[in-house]
Amino acid sequence: MTDGTPGTVNRVRYRSRLHQTESERKAETHPLTWRLKDTGERVDLADYEAKNGYTVVKTALNGQSPDDVIESLKTANLRGRGGAGFSAGLKWSLTLRGEGYPRGYLVCNADEMEPGTFKDRLLMEQQPHLLIEGMILGAYANNSKLGYIFLRGEYIEAAQSIQQALEEARQAGWLGDNIAGSGFDFDIVLHTGAGRYICGEETALINSLEGKRANPRAKPPFPGQSGAWGKPTVVNNVETLCNVPAILEHGADWYLNLSGDRSSDGGTKLFGVSGRAEKNGLWELPMGTTGAEILDRAGGIRNGAKLKAWLPGGGSTGLLLPEHLDLPLDFDSIGNAGSRLGTGLLTVVTEEQSIVGLLRNLEEFFARESCGWCTPCRDGLPWSVKLLRALEKGEGEEGDIEILEMLARDLGPGKTFCAHAPGAAMPLESALTFFREEFEAGVGRKKGPAGVETVPLGEV
Amino acid sequence: MSEQADKTLATDGFELHPDDRAAIQAELGHFEQPQAACIEALKIVQRRHGWVPDAAIPAIARELGVGPAAVEGVATFYSLIFRQPVGRHVILVCDSSSCYLTDYEMLRDALFDHLGIQYGQTTPDNRFTLLPVCCLGACDSGPAMMIDDDTYGPVAPKDLAELLEGYS
Amino acid sequence: MATIFVDGHPYEVDEQDNLLQACLSKGLDLPYFCWHPAMGSVGACRQCAVIQYQDEHDTEGTLTMACMTPAADQTRISIENAQAKEFRGEVIEWLMINHPHDCPVCEEGGHCHLQDMTVMTGHDRRRYRFRKRTHRNQDLGPFIAHEMNRCITCYRCVRFYNDYAGGEDLGAFGANDNVYFGRYEDGTLESPFSGNLTEVCPTGVFTDQTHSEQYTRKWDLMFAPSICHQCAVGCNTSPGERYGSIRRIENRYNGSVNRYFLCDRGRFGYGYVNRADRPLVPRWRESRSTDPVDLSVDAALDRAGDLLRQSRRIIGIGSPRASLESNHQLRLLVGAENFSTGIARAEWDCVRLMETLNRECGLTTPTLRQVEDHDAVFVLGEDLIESAARVGLSVRQAVLGLQFDLAGERGIPEWNAEAVKTLGQDAGHPLYTAYPTRTGLDGIATGHWSLAPDDIARFGFAVAHALDPKAPEVPDLDDAMREAAERIGQALLDAHNPLVVSGGSLQSTAILEAAGSVAHALAKREGEGSLLLVRREANTTGLGLMGGHTLEWALETLHHNDADAVVILENDLYQRLPAEPIDTALNMANAVVVLDHQATRTLDRADLAFPAASFAEGDGTLVSLEGRAQRFYQVYDPAYQRPQTRIHESWRWLHAIRNNELRHPVADINLDAATEACAMAHPSLSPLQQIAPDSDYRVDGMRYSRAPHRYSGRTAMRANLNVSEPRPEQDTDTPFAFSMEGYYGHDRPRRDVPFAWAPGWNSPQAWNKFTDEVGGHLSGGDPGVRLIEPSGHLHRYSPNIPAPFQVREGQWQLCILPRLFGGEETSSRAEPIQVRSAEPCVRLHPDDLATLSTIEGDRIALQQGELTVEMRVEPDDGLPHGVVALPAGLETSLVHGDWVRLTTKEGTV
Numbered sequence A: 001m002t003d004g005t006p007g008t009v010n011r012v013r014y015r016s017r018l019h020q021t022e023s024e025r026k027a028e029t030h031p032l033t034w035r036l037k038d039t040g041e042r043v044d045l046a047d048y049e050a051k052n053g054y055t056v057v058k059t060a061l062n063g064q065s066p067d068d069v070i071e072s073l074k075t076a077n078l079r080g081r082g083g084a085g086f087s088a089g090l091k092w093s094l095t096l097r098g099e100g101y102p103r104g105y106l107v108c109n110a111d112e113m114e115p116g117t118f119k120d121r122l123l124m125e126q127q128p129h130l131l132i133e134g135m136i137l138g139a140y141a142n143n144s145k146l147g148y149i150f151l152r153g154e155y156i157e158a159a160q161s162i163q164q165a166l167e168e169a170r171q172a173g174w175l176g177d178n179i180a181g182s183g184f185d186f187d188i189v190l191h192t193g194a195g196r197y198i199c200g201e202e203t204a205l206i207n208s209l210e211g212k213r214a215n216p217r218a219k220p221p222f223p224g225q226s227g228a229w230g231k232p233t234v235v236n237n238v239e240t241l242c243n244v245p246a247i248l249e250h251g252a253d254w255y256l257n258l259s260g261d262r263s264s265d266g267g268t269k270l271f272g273v274s275g276r277a278e279k280n281g282l283w284e285l286p287m288g289t290t291g292a293e294i295l296d297r298a299g300g301i302r303n304g305a306k307l308k309a310w311l312p313g314g315g316s317t318g319l320l321l322p323e324h325l326d327l328p329l330d331f332d333s334i335g336n337a338g339s340r341l342g343t344g345l346l347t348v349v350t351e352e353q354s355i356v357g358l359l360r361n362l363e364e365f366f367a368r369e370s371c372g373w374c375t376p377c378r379d380g381l382p383w384s385v386k387l388l389r390a391l392e393k394g395e396g397e398e399g400d401i402e403i404l405e406m407l408a409r410d411l412g413p414g415k416t417f418c419a420h421a422p423g424a425a426m427p428l429e430s431a432l433t434f435f436r437e438e439f440e441a442g443v444g445r446k447k448g449p450a451g452v453e454t455v456p457l458g459e460v
Numbered sequence B: 001m002s003e004q005a006d007k008t009l010a011t012d013g014f015e016l017h018p019d020d021r022a023a024i025q026a027e028l029g030h031f032e033q034p035q036a037a038c039i040e041a042l043k044i045v046q047r048r049h050g051w052v053p054d055a056a057i058p059a060i061a062r063e064l065g066v067g068p069a070a071v072e073g074v075a076t077f078y079s080l081i082f083r084q085p086v087g088r089h090v091i092l093v094c095d096s097s098s099c100y101l102t103d104y105e106m107l108r109d110a111l112f113d114h115l116g117i118q119y120g121q122t123t124p125d126n127r128f129t130l131l132p133v134c135c136l137g138a139c140d141s142g143p144a145m146m147i148d149d150d151t152y153g154p155v156a157p158k159d160l161a162e163l164l165e166g167y168s
Numbered sequence C: 001m002a003t004i005f006v007d008g009h010p011y012e013v014d015e016q017d018n019l020l021q022a023c024l025s026k027g028l029d030l031p032y033f034c035w036h037p038a039m040g041s042v043g044a045c046r047q048c049a050v051i052q053y054q055d056e057h058d059t060e061g062t063l064t065m066a067c068m069t070p071a072a073d074q075t076r077i078s079i080e081n082a083q084a085k086e087f088r089g090e091v092i093e094w095l096m097i098n099h100p101h102d103c104p105v106c107e108e109g110g111h112c113h114l115q116d117m118t119v120m121t122g123h124d125r126r127r128y129r130f131r132k133r134t135h136r137n138q139d140l141g142p143f144i145a146h147e148m149n150r151c152i153t154c155y156r157c158v159r160f161y162n163d164y165a166g167g168e169d170l171g172a173f174g175a176n177d178n179v180y181f182g183r184y185e186d187g188t189l190e191s192p193f194s195g196n197l198t199e200v201c202p203t204g205v206f207t208d209q210t211h212s213e214q215y216t217r218k219w220d221l222m223f224a225p226s227i228c229h230q231c232a233v234g235c236n237t238s239p240g241e242r243y244g245s246i247r248r249i250e251n252r253y254n255g256s257v258n259r260y261f262l263c264d265r266g267r268f269g270y271g272y273v274n275r276a277d278r279p280l281v282p283r284w285r286e287s288r289s290t291d292p293v294d295l296s297v298d299a300a301l302d303r304a305g306d307l308l309r310q311s312r313r314i315i316g317i318g319s320p321r322a323s324l325e326s327n328h329q330l331r332l333l334v335g336a337e338n339f340s341t342g343i344a345r346a347e348w349d350c351v352r353l354m355e356t357l358n359r360e361c362g363l364t365t366p367t368l369r370q371v372e373d374h375d376a377v378f379v380l381g382e383d384l385i386e387s388a389a390r391v392g393l394s395v396r397q398a399v400l401g402l403q404f405d406l407a408g409e410r411g412i413p414e415w416n417a418e419a420v421k422t423l424g425q426d427a428g429h430p431l432y433t434a435y436p437t438r439t440g441l442d443g444i445a446t447g448h449w450s451l452a453p454d455d456i457a458r459f460g461f462a463v464a465h466a467l468d469p470k471a472p473e474v475p476d477l478d479d480a481m482r483e484a485a486e487r488i489g490q491a492l493l494d495a496h497n498p499l500v501v502s503g504g505s506l507q508s509t510a511i512l513e514a515a516g517s518v519a520h521a522l523a524k525r526e527g528e529g530s531l532l533l534v535r536r537e538a539n540t541t542g543l544g545l546m547g548g549h550t551l552e553w554a555l556e557t558l559h560h561n562d563a564d565a566v567v568i569l570e571n572d573l574y575q576r577l578p579a580e581p582i583d584t585a586l587n588m589a590n591a592v593v594v595l596d597h598q599a600t601r602t603l604d605r606a607d608l609a610f611p612a613a614s615f616a617e618g619d620g621t622l623v624s625l626e627g628r629a630q631r632f633y634q635v636y637d638p639a640y641q642r643p644q645t646r647i648h649e650s651w652r653w654l655h656a657i658r659n660n661e662l663r664h665p666v667a668d669i670n671l672d673a674a675t676e677a678c679a680m681a682h683p684s685l686s687p688l689q690q691i692a693p694d695s696d697y698r699v700d701g702m703r704y705s706r707a708p709h710r711y712s713g714r715t716a717m718r719a720n721l722n723v724s725e726p727r728p729e730q731d732t733d734t735p736f737a738f739s740m741e742g743y744y745g746h747d748r749p750r751r752d753v754p755f756a757w758a759p760g761w762n763s764p765q766a767w768n769k770f771t772d773e774v775g776g777h778l779s780g781g782d783p784g785v786r787l788i789e790p791s792g793h794l795h796r797y798s799p800n801i802p803a804p805f806q807v808r809e810g811q812w813q814l815c816i817l818p819r820l821f822g823g824e825e826t827s828s829r830a831e832p833i834q835v836r837s838a839e840p841c842v843r844l845h846p847d848d849l850a851t852l853s854t855i856e857g858d859r860i861a862l863q864q865g866e867l868t869v870e871m872r873v874e875p876d877d878g879l880p881h882g883v884v885a886l887p888a889g890l891e892t893s894l895v896h897g898d899w900v901r902l903t904t905k906e907g908t909v
Helices: A006-012 A045-050 A055-063 A068-075 A088-093 A120-126 A127-143 A156-171 A202-209 A238-250 A252-258 A290-296 A322-326 A332-334 A355-369 A375-392 A400-410 A421-432 A436-440 B003-011 B019-026 B034-049 B056-064 B068-075 B105-115 B155-167 C017-024 C082-098 C113-121 C158-165 C194-200 C264-274 C299-309 C324-334 C344-361 C389-409 C417-424 C453-467 C479-494 C511-524 C540-546 C551-559 C581-587 C650-661 C671-681 C681-691 C764-769 C829-837 C847-852
Strands: A104-110 A144-151 A187-192 A232-235 A268-275 A281-287 A306-312 A345-350 A442-445 B089-094 B126-134 B145-149 B150-152 C004-008 C009-013 C047-055 C062-065 C076-078 C145-148 C170-173 C179-185 C206-208 C236-242 C245-251 C315-316 C376-380 C431-437 C449-452 C497-501 C528-532 C565-569 C591-596 C608-611 C620-623 C630-631 C813-818 C841-844 C858-864 C867-875 C884-888 C899-904
Touching: A006 B150, A006 B155, A045 A127, A045 C884, A055 A127, A068 A088, A068 A127, A068 A238, A068 A252, A088 A127, A088 A232, A088 A238, A104 A127, A104 A202, A104 A238, A104 B150, A120 A127, A120 A156, A120 A238, A127 A144, A127 A156, A127 A232, A127 A238, A144 A156, A144 A202, A156 A187, A156 B150, A202 A232, A202 B126, A232 A238, A268 A290, A268 C497, A290 A322, A290 A345, A306 A322, A306 C315, A345 C528, A355 A375, A355 A421, A355 A436, A375 A400, A375 A421, A375 C082, A400 A436, A400 B019, A400 C082, A400 C540, B019 B056, B019 C608, B034 B056, B034 B068, B056 B068, B068 C158, B105 B126, B105 B155, C004 C017, C047 C145, C062 C082, C082 C113, C113 C431, C113 C764, C145 C194, C158 C170, C158 C194, C158 C389, C158 C417, C158 C884, C170 C245, C170 C630, C194 C206, C194 C245, C194 C264, C236 C264, C245 C264, C264 C389, C264 C829, C299 C376, C299 C565, C299 C591, C299 C608, C299 C650, C315 C324, C315 C551, C324 C540, C324 C565, C324 C620, C324 C650, C324 C671, C344 C511, C344 C540, C344 C551, C376 C389, C376 C453, C376 C479, C376 C511, C376 C591, C389 C417, C389 C431, C431 C453, C449 C479, C453 C479, C453 C511, C497 C511, C511 C528, C540 C620, C540 C681, C551 C867, C591 C650, C620 C671, C630 C681, C650 C671, C650 C829, C671 C681, C829 C884, C841 C847
Parallel strands: A104 A144, A104 A232, A144 A187, A268 A345, B089 B126, C004 C076, C315 C565, C376 C431, C376 C497, C431 C449, C497 C528, C565 C591, C591 C608, C813 C884, C841 C867
Antiparallel strands: A268 A281, A306 A345, B089 B145, B145 B150, C004 C009, C047 C062, C047 C076, C145 C206, C170 C179, C236 C245, C620 C630, C813 C899, C841 C884, C858 C867, C858 C899
């Protein structure tokens, strides 16, 4: 398809990149990325096995009970890297297993669509075997009979890479019957999606996997009780699962200590920067690394501009100010600051950029990606978009900001069916708190008495 | 296939291509229930025709043994299932926050200008269809876009002409 | 039971409920949309938000959706909390963003749940100032109008249509604030339960199109508690009248029968009441070659008296679509020995046998509601969706009941609808069907067998033998059938509460005997079980209890000149038997007196015709297939708007005719007396007097009102006739008033409720105010009294096992199969039902079609005796070889079960 103009095409073709060289990445300190090649080429089965790959499958499946595996995860305090930060070990311990329960499913959430998030792509494109290994271990712990990798349809390269790896793993006996002589059977199916951000919500993802409209499900029952086709089902993010082999190989304490005294959350995390930083990209760093350090690695803001605000981990996290850069980036610290760690990929906003415009863009995204199930999300978010568009154009009316405040409050946690609308409300609420004057500047007219002034329909 | 031919297909009855039927049947083996193969079946039909014609909906429903409304419900939910004819190449422009903060709107406007169409439209020569898409996960290289299976970023307006030339 | 605290007050509630259900059951007003008592909770609309407190010390609380929270003991919530109220107001404001400001022109206005909830939340100022999104509407066929702009996206429509009723052509499309509920393409909604969308939809997206064309606000309609006359199920309905015509029929809640749902024949089949060709005055024909002339009432009664007095012997032909009272008055007029039920012999044999089985086989007949509680179902010789659709819907719920069981094992409450569905997947209790072709329930059936009627009977006997070796063995049974019978037998034995369903649709006593044997075998074992037998018409069961001769007897008696006069009650004989014997018999009679509310072919033959009341203009009692005697009440007085009409209940006419004949002084009879006479005469009908309050019953000195208290225009509605407003007709038959005056409340125990209304509740959701608990029974007890209960276990295994069905060369056995639309006499006269009825055609197995060198769509001649009928033919690979299927109601001259020759119509092949 791309014949004829190799120059530009190659220059702008997107490649996932990690800004750390092999010399910096060690097995002892970079469990997620130490096997990656500086060239960005895919780590195939031979490369992976040559660097200790799949050894834990052998030892864990033959030497540890599923409960041992879960205990290790709990001790390591591995928290969900998809953004919610729920303890992976605790989640696994709640899966129904044993007599009277059917073997269920382990689903890898590879539907990376959170605005500002580009980490799982790297892992899947360049090192799919780590994910497969993590899934085998997860399946063992949860007694899953089959795994699904739910991959967003646009990740073409990741799909090819995973498909190839699945075949390699099957050939090598890492998938299929009697894995590593343990008597444990497990295989993985790659499922590619057809769009829609909401598929990243674990229960919506299950509905989508079942070939249905991706409306989330009510919890309880949790997927571990009744998930895909009513069977016990575990859904974990790519990065979460990629952490499992190293935890089992080196032990929970080792993992916990990777973050040192920076954080009570264990291990490392793929952190990154996007927006107008000098050098956007990804780094594997200990949990609790500060935003300042990451922004420093990214070379600061482009062209020496000033940072105005930043999103700590995707579009559904609350805006933070430059003064928050010194906080350790972990789930609790960022949570205590009124935001969420989310996916841990920073989006930077510079001094000259409009917060109202950014919020308009974010709310357009969330409104469009609402599944349409519950009222506040379906009908409240489009209203916020229209108000923000009006304010952005200076066509806001008195009272608009108060409506936005109401929406930010009443689209919050517990009020909607799932976390989608609360994710949209959080940046809005923080923006109204920190940058209210920018919104006020958009109020261009008084509230017109009904019937006297024509309603300004415009394009909204 | 020409747009005209596809429009005819949409109204004059529709039969699944034998290869597509086989592919759909193969998908069924991956899941507990036939409905689960619905999204993949739609994608299979879309790969052949570029989009999913109206008459394909009951045909897929029959193949899966589910109701037509269930298939249409899925077909209209997912943004990457096209229920209207598209051009030979589909351009997906990431409009999410990181790209927005790295001049996505300039790229979008340049595409509008260059192609002479807006979102949701197809160029008169049936070459390109332009659509916005959720964050493409190429945030470190915004503004990003996809043309068919290829992801690009950062794309400056000046790159567009040469980039699009590769897709005839 | 659990104690919950709502705004500080303790309430005893069922801990199996969610908080919304619990609050509503206690009479508290808490707004909601997506929850439905029959469909559970999904948490989509967020309207029922309350504040929940952790304990008595918690003063903050958290916002909780009542519908998704169990009513656990010691739960503390507040409905009145300011934050909760504000949030509920917000929800309405969001829903109103795209909802049009069209209440004044919207057909839902005045019985709209969205209106009610909007008022309840207090939201009354619109802050949204931008464009509304709009949708294109679809043509959904003759029953349902579609206006998607009004949609508030509660998902109730698809949950009812697909999950509850098993439809596949209605869906939710699109996403975000652009969700669209409709068919996957324009076209008639396929589900026979589509009409319930009009009540399930909380606003005006799906409205009754038959009502649109003659629209009247709910508050301007006059209602009566009625019983559907379109089949034998006995669903309770609430017909609404204005200006002398029925404008719509809505569901009337009966906690033992139909609860919240009706079938489309019952809801949309009322159009025959409004037909312009109805007989409105008595008519007399001097001789059979002259045209009839109108008569006054007195003259007509005199003529009738003369005719009958001059007759040697009078035959009375009753009707299974007329009330017990009318049939009884006819029987009084002609004498029991001269009374025919009007039911043809083949059907009558089945009717009698069904009653015997109900009494003696050892299993009870379940109420419609109880049908849903069975855990295995065996349907022998019925396609319930066609012959008793509402029973089919309940059988579907019985099958799906397994999902509740599975959910229960995981601690998932029944009301958590999506979770139950997820865990249940396609699991269901076993359902087996045997019928000449596919049935409407096959989609959820564990097994279906397409068999000729005799083979269906043999199959049933084989199942009985599998259940109990003492039951006679079926000779010459092939291995596959034996194996299948054993499988079914095992499933029925494994069940706690199996249900056997059969009926008279195939007019086969052998099938009924077989079903009886299965029931008998099940009754011998420990545990519960039921037998449900489908009758054809609204009062077939009642006629069975009353007894009488067959229709053939009546015709033969006239034919042989053993009688010279006949009085025919609400019965078009030509719908029941071939024309020839009817014509002969009526030609022989010196006097033919017909009472009917329809201009039937039989009415055309009358020397003297009386305009009878339909269900809308008269009162009476019907006995449903459950054996439940239920009162239907007159909706309106036809003479109020059309003073020239002389329509009366047949029982009233017949009483007057009898008085005239006997030269008694003219004295009216009222319903109490008519019912009492009937109850006294027939021991099995003696409980009739208990089924409804007497006509002098009053609530605090008041009658019950038939119309809502906002009924408008009464002083003007008759101004075209006379500017003086007459006094409304005084109802001498019932405690209901033909006006808005009277008691319409819900705070006294209610049983016969004309329309559901409660303060703040104008929509059908108001029924929840009339029940003892939401989804429970009416506060005054559910209407109706059951007349047929098992009287010991007397039934013996029938030895009458038919021989296997044998395909005949060049001949086919004719099976006339019931059909929902077009298969019933009166509803077929309603235009929307005619539109919905399938094109006339016969069906054959494709291989049989091939032997005739015929293809789909060709015309084919059916020859039975002297008679030849021509019809289009279609293949049906659900049929067995050697059987030709004809939908009921198309060609009444052909005899079901007889053999026909088929010839390809010349020149069409």
